Amino acid sequence: MAKDKGKDKDPGRKLVAQHKKARHDYLILDTYECGLVLSGTEVKSLRQGRASLVDGFIQIDRGEAWLHNVHIPEYAQGTWTNHSARRKRKLLMHRVEIDKLEAKSQESGHTIVPLALYFKNGRAKVEIALAKGKKEYDKRQTLREQQDRRETDRAISAARRRQRA
Numbered sequence: 001m002a003k004d005k006g007k008d009k010d011p012g013r014k015l016v017a018q019h020k021k022a023r024h025d026y027l028i029l030d031t032y033e034c035g036l037v038l039s040g041t042e043v044k045s046l047r048q049g050r051a052s053l054v055d056g057f058i059q060i061d062r063g064e065a066w067l068h069n070v071h072i073p074e075y076a077q078g079t080w081t082n083h084s085a086r087r088k089r090k091l092l093m094h095r096v097e098i099d100k101l102e103a104k105s106q107e108s109g110h111t112i113v114p115l116a117l118y119f120k121n122g123r124a125k126v127e128i129a130l131a132k133g134k135k136e137y138d139k140r141q142t143l144r145e146q147q148d149r150r151e152t153d154r155a156i157s158a159a160r161r162r163q164r165a
Contacts, residue, residue: 026131035092058112
């Protein structure tokens, strides 16, 4: 049986939200996958594909990792049990990972940011990254490198097309 090329790498993973600008604004040093402590209405809202990671950040407080400023809108069919949209949410991580992140985030210029929010085998997960802020010239250099890579790929493919014809 042939594999579908259009399939995702992990078939049990359903992406809810992604913070695309984080890879532009930060140099990603290390990534981690964490579970989230959520209420029922938050899970229902996420299953509808509604969330925003734009202003989100992770803070480590007394040996626990907390996700701040992630916007999960209220569930439309919820009642008085609805959650607040920007409350802080606890992350589920191993103690060793938390300690390592806390030590590295204390260094100058380092921060912990959420990259993606998704469901993996029915469980809500968040991908977080230890990141270092980029300067403006670093961002321009990265864009220049991407543009140069695209141009060389186009030139190579055009040369191959001419060679075949």
